[in-house]
Amino acid sequence: MARKAKEPVKYPGVREKNGRFTYRYSIQSTSKSGRKQKETPSFPTAKEAYEAGIRIKAELLNGVYFEEKDILFDAFADEWLLMYAAPGKVKNSTVDIRRWELKKCSPYFGTKKIGDITKLDYQKMLDDQKKKGAAKNSISLLNTTCKMLFKKAVELGVIKNNPTNGSELPAYTETVEDLENKTDLPHYLERDELSKLLTVIKIQGETQDYNLFFLLAYTGMRIGELAALKAKDINKTEGYISITKTIYMKGKATEFSLNTPKTKSSRREIDITPNVLSVLENQLAWRNEFKMSRRNEYYDKDDFVFVNNKNLPGYPLNIISLDKRFKDYLELAKLPSNLTPHSLRHTHVSLLAEIGIDIETIQERLGHSNAAVTRRIYLHVTKKRKKEASEKFDMLMKDI
Template sequence: MGRKPKEPREEIKYPGVRSENGRHTYRYSVPVPGKKGRKQKETPSYPTAKEAFEAGIKIKAQLLNGTYFEEKDIVFDDFVVEWLKMYEATGKVKNTTVDIRMRELQKCKKYFGHKKIGEVSKRDYQMMLDDQKKQNYSLNSIKLLNSSCSLIFKKAVELEMIKSDPTSGAEIPTYQTTVEDLENKTEIPKYMEKEELLRFLKAVKEHGDRQDFNLFFLMAYTGIRIGEMSALNKNKDINRSEKFISITKTLYCKKKIKEYVINTPKTKASRREIDITDSVIDVVDDQIAWLNEFKMANRKNYYDAGFLFVNTRRNPGYPEAHPNITLRMKTYLEIAGLPSALTPHSLRHTHVSLLAEVGVALETIQKRMGHSSDEVTRLIYLHVTKKRRKEAPEKFEKLMNGL
């Protein structure tokens, strides 16, 4: 005798749950502050009716015991725009820092940019961090993304837009150190040897204009940052009698050079006086002489704000845009037969290496470069002075042997 076929199970009905296109939400009502009556709301959608029902029951329990918190409906991407304005308006951060935060937060778009900020769960957030590792982003990059997200969600909690911070307790993915990492544990920044620097400057001298030579010479002989150099004022920042250049500002330009901003230096240590020699003063004087000639030739449309180095094309007198300097440097590097990966910042690293080579102390170099402490400067210094350290025991032995 055959088995009796099973009757289909009756689907469980969850009161308050609405289902549509395979997704389920729970409808509930909340009081309207300062008004009579209540307004209808729904939970986020869930794949099962049971999950939606459980989420709704939790909300009802919170309403009963007075712990209910109504999260605002703003979308994450929209709040990023609002938050960046608030972040910049504090006056405590530089334009460059705002740009970095904006660039990092753009990475969140494909993960939860379209979600309401209150719908971003701890799981969503952790999955984003883990996926960043899968995409081979560096540990430092992920840490920077995490710190940016932490700031924005903390502000949302502070503004009572969300109840809890999904970044709290998130774990930065771990990176296993390989044998190769240990063998190459310190990557020395790119810089030029003395002969290479001379070759580069010779190429600029022979194939460039006076301003280009003066600009790259000054960067190489002072270690000045490109933003600090662009902000130099020919009338205020050069002290000829005591032989130093005063660093009190840096130039920032996000898009159009006419919209440039003069900021305070990068850090407190960055505000400094860089000692210079007669040869540097001669180059500065030559640059000022050239400026006077250039200003006279462009007197009808010259923008005179006192910059030592200026744009010579469409915006004469305005500071030179950093990308233009980088492009011209690549041309001279090619002429000199040097690696195209070198940049204006490499001249700063070159200055550190040559100071270390002639025996200048690390602390003195750091002050000259405008660092309270800096890992890159220290790496270059240790790399350059390694040969001298190895020579020390040999010199000691020769001394003891009377040689």
């Protein structure tokens, strides 16, 4: 009788023991052979073990695999950040957010071995964050980052148990005072307030300041998108601006990078009117004149529309200083000081809603696939318009 052919191994490298599956791989060692056999933690299915092993092999190839069971939390956090950023799938700004969140963990168990951190230790940290006044969203972001880190530690075999499993975010119960003072509506300018602000900036401010605040209000662009705008992004013939990038700055203004937009829907073309195009042309004329006045020191590698016009001519706008200048103009115009340059984006939404533009068109213009903030502003403005419509109807029919 012919011997039955051996079935091909569906998941090579996977071993089964007592109904659990592991993946065997090898790493460099100081032994005579120069290699050491390792196994992943056990998984309930062969597929999960195989996928965990493939991830580790990819990390070994990319030089980001880390193997040390007695490593301290802070040291592993540094290594994890390198792994997190290595594939290039996340933006620098996202890596910085993760780094900032992990710094919050250091006072609790930074010098503790990562394998010694218990579920109780982790829950106490979350609860203590609330006692110190951290907002609910802030603790949620911290928890998300920690879950990613400890999950990777388990996958690498650095720890056996994930201390974040089963953790609960602290409960936040709203008081009567909270409900009375709460407002879900973001700050924005009414039409007459925007007109007043822009008039003050035009008369008392700098040319570039007027042009950039005008553009933010009339296009709804994000500040990072405006700072990254280049002359080639302006299509004068067909009347639109292409949004293909956003600026990222960390530390020195000269150490900037151009990143892809925030989301897929953020890549868009914003239609502009002759009025907006006129302001853009005015900005380019001002920029070219400024460039000639500082040509010996002007940064000319990127053709930015809005530029640093102080100590680093030609480099991107100093976005941080925009907020301070905006506050100064608000004070001159005697307008609320709780507004920011980003409020002009909200203002753009409110004005479009006021003239009857539908929510889908507004979201597309702003590069939002589904923005709760945009929807809240839209519903607030249209609710007011609907109420005015009913009042006008009553006035029309009052003599009947």
